[in-house]
Amino acid sequence: MTGAAAAGSQAPQPPRPQGGDGLGKRAAKAAGQTIWTQGLRIALQLGNVVVLARLLDDRAYGVVGMVTAVVGVATIFQDFGLSTAAIQGRTLSHGQRSNLWWINTAAGLALTGIGVVIAPLLASFYHEPAVAGVCAAIAPTFLMAGMVNQYRADLNRKLLVGRALAVDLTAAALALALGALTAAWGWSYWALVVQRIVTALVPFVSLPVIAGWLPRWYDRREPMRALLGFGVQMVGTQMVSYLASNLDSILMGRLFGAGTLGLYNRAVQTLRTPLNQFRPQVTTLGLSVVAKLQDDDERTLAYLRRGQLALGYPVFLTMGMVVAAAPAVVSVVLGDHWLSVVPYMRLVAVGEGLTTLSMVGGWIYTSRALGRAYLRYTLFSAVIRLVSIIIGAHFGALGVAYAYVASPLVLWPVSLLWSGRASGLGTVPLVWNGLRILAVSAAATAAAWGLCALVPGLPAIVVCLVAAVGIFLAMALLWLALPIVRADMRDLATMTRMMFKR
Incomplete structure (x- = not known):
C-alpha cells in the first residue's frame, strides 16, 4: 500500500472523476488562471529587477544573497513536506488538515528561533558583519510562511489556484512599491529585506480568510502516520536538492566575497525570479492532476x-x-x-x-x-x-x-x-x-x-x-x-x- 493510500484508508473515498472531461476542464481553467495571474506577477518581478538594479549595488545583493543561500533551507523545514502530502493524498479530513497546520506552525516557530541564533555565526562564516542583522530580520518570515502553508495547499488541492495567485500578485505589487521606496531612501540591502517581509506578511493575513477555515486543536486520534512519513521523505529530498542547488552561491560568497556573489546573484535572480513564478505553479497544478x-x-x-x-x-x-x-x-x-x-x-x-x-x-x-x-x-x-x-x-x-x-x-x-x-x-x-x-x-x-x-x-x-x-x-x-x-x-x-x- 502506498503512503497516499494509507493516508486515506480510514476515510470514505470520494467519487472518482467520470471520464477525462471534468478533470481536464478544471485543470485547464486552473492553468488559465495561473497563466494570467503569473504573467502579471512576472511583469511585476521584472519591474522590481529593473528598478532596484538601478538603485542598489552588487554588495547589497551579495549581502542578502549570503543569507538566503543558507537560511533558505528553512523554507523546506517550515513546510516539512506536508503541503505536498496534503495535495498528493487522495483524501484529507479536516482533522488531518488541522494537525498539519499545527505541525507547520511549530516548525516555523522553531526555525524563527534558529534563524536569530545562527545570525552571528553566518556573519563570521562569510566575514561580513551586515549578514547578522539581515538574518535576524528575515527569521520571522519562517513563522508566517509556516502558518499559511496548509491554506495554500488546500486551495491548490481543490484546483482553486486563482485565489492563492491573487494574493501572491498583491504581495508582489506591495513588495515592489515598498522596496523601491526604501531603496530610493538609501536603505541599501535593507530594502531587499523589506521586500521579503512584505511578501510573507500579505499571504499571512489574507490566505486564512480566503480559504475559509480555521484549524481545530491537534487531535491525536487522526491517522497521521502516512502523511508524516511521506512528508519526512519529501523533506529529505527537498533539503538535499536545495543544498545542491545553492552550493554555488554559498561557495561563491565564501570564496570570492559579496561583490562577486552580487554579480552572480543578479544573473541567477534576474532569470530565476520570473521562472519561479511560472514553474512551481505549473508543477503544483501538474501534481494535483497527475495525483488524480x-x-x-x-x-x-x-x-x-x-x-x-x-x-x-x-x-x-x-x-x-x-x-x-x-x-x-x-x-x-x-x-x-x-x-x-x-x-x-x-x-x-x-x-x-x-x-x-x-x-x-x-x-x-x-x-x-x-x-x-x-x-x-x-x-x-x-x-x-x-x-x-x-x-x-x-x-x-x-x-x-x-x-x-x-x-x-x-x-x-x-x-x-x-x-x-x-x-x-x-x-x-x-x-x-x-x-x-x-x-x-x-x-x-x-x-x-x-x-x-x-x-x-x-x-x-x-x-x-x-x-x-x-x-x-x-x-x-x-x-x-x-x-x-x-x-x-x-x-x-x-x-x-x-x-x-x-
Missing part, C-alpha cells in the same frame, strides 16, 4: 508529455533569446553598469532551461508517493552537482557558473529514466520529447544569435526585439519543415485554448 490519475497510466503519460511541452518550449525559447542577446538584455533590465554580468547570464540561462526538462520526473515521484526513490535520485544528483561545483570553483567564479550548466546537462535524462523505472511508467518518450525541445530551441537560439550579430550598434531594446523576431522566424521555418514540430505546436495550441476558454 494514479490508476490510469496511459492518461498519466499523455498529461506528462503535454506538461513537458508546456514547460519546456516557453522556458527554452525565452532563455534562448537571453543567450542570443545577453548584453542587450542586461543593458535594458539591469543597466549598462551591470554588463560584467553577461557571461554569468548566458550560462545561467542554459542551466535554467536544462533544469526545467527534469521537473516532470518530480511529478511522477510525488504523485505516486515514491518518496524513497525520489530521495535516492536526489542524493545521486546532489553528488553530481557537488563534484561539478567543487571542480568549477578551482577555475574561479566563472568556473562555478559553468558547473551550473554541466550538472543539469547530465542529470535531466537520468531523472526521467530513473522516475520511470521507479514508477513502472514508460518514460523513454519523455526523454525523446526533451531532446526534441532542446534541439529545436538550440536551432532557434543559434538563428537569433546570428541575426543579432548582423545588427551591431543598434539600441539595446532594438537588439532584444531582433532576438525575439529571430526566435519567431526560426520557429516558423522549423514548423514548416518538420512535421514533429507542427505536432508539438498543435498540442501547445490545444492546451492554450483550454486554458483561456471560459
Whole structure:
C-alpha cells in the first residue's frame, strides 16, 4: 500500500472523476488562471529587477544573497513536506488538515528561533558583519510562511489556484512599491529585506480568510502516520536538492566575497525570479492532476508529455533569446553598469532551461508517493552537482557558473529514466520529447544569435526585439519543415485554448 493510500484508508473515498472531461476542464481553467495571474506577477518581478538594479549595488545583493543561500533551507523545514502530502493524498479530513497546520506552525516557530541564533555565526562564516542583522530580520518570515502553508495547499488541492495567485500578485505589487521606496531612501540591502517581509506578511493575513477555515486543536486520534512519513521523505529530498542547488552561491560568497556573489546573484535572480513564478505553479497544478490519475497510466503519460511541452518550449525559447542577446538584455533590465554580468547570464540561462526538462520526473515521484526513490535520485544528483561545483570553483567564479550548466546537462535524462523505472511508467518518450525541445530551441537560439550579430550598434531594446523576431522566424521555418514540430505546436495550441476558454 502506498503512503497516499494509507493516508486515506480510514476515510470514505470520494467519487472518482467520470471520464477525462471534468478533470481536464478544471485543470485547464486552473492553468488559465495561473497563466494570467503569473504573467502579471512576472511583469511585476521584472519591474522590481529593473528598478532596484538601478538603485542598489552588487554588495547589497551579495549581502542578502549570503543569507538566503543558507537560511533558505528553512523554507523546506517550515513546510516539512506536508503541503505536498496534503495535495498528493487522495483524501484529507479536516482533522488531518488541522494537525498539519499545527505541525507547520511549530516548525516555523522553531526555525524563527534558529534563524536569530545562527545570525552571528553566518556573519563570521562569510566575514561580513551586515549578514547578522539581515538574518535576524528575515527569521520571522519562517513563522508566517509556516502558518499559511496548509491554506495554500488546500486551495491548490481543490484546483482553486486563482485565489492563492491573487494574493501572491498583491504581495508582489506591495513588495515592489515598498522596496523601491526604501531603496530610493538609501536603505541599501535593507530594502531587499523589506521586500521579503512584505511578501510573507500579505499571504499571512489574507490566505486564512480566503480559504475559509480555521484549524481545530491537534487531535491525536487522526491517522497521521502516512502523511508524516511521506512528508519526512519529501523533506529529505527537498533539503538535499536545495543544498545542491545553492552550493554555488554559498561557495561563491565564501570564496570570492559579496561583490562577486552580487554579480552572480543578479544573473541567477534576474532569470530565476520570473521562472519561479511560472514553474512551481505549473508543477503544483501538474501534481494535483497527475495525483488524480494514479490508476490510469496511459492518461498519466499523455498529461506528462503535454506538461513537458508546456514547460519546456516557453522556458527554452525565452532563455534562448537571453543567450542570443545577453548584453542587450542586461543593458535594458539591469543597466549598462551591470554588463560584467553577461557571461554569468548566458550560462545561467542554459542551466535554467536544462533544469526545467527534469521537473516532470518530480511529478511522477510525488504523485505516486515514491518518496524513497525520489530521495535516492536526489542524493545521486546532489553528488553530481557537488563534484561539478567543487571542480568549477578551482577555475574561479566563472568556473562555478559553468558547473551550473554541466550538472543539469547530465542529470535531466537520468531523472526521467530513473522516475520511470521507479514508477513502472514508460518514460523513454519523455526523454525523446526533451531532446526534441532542446534541439529545436538550440536551432532557434543559434538563428537569433546570428541575426543579432548582423545588427551591431543598434539600441539595446532594438537588439532584444531582433532576438525575439529571430526566435519567431526560426520557429516558423522549423514548423514548416518538420512535421514533429507542427505536432508539438498543435498540442501547445490545444492546451492554450483550454486554458483561456471560459
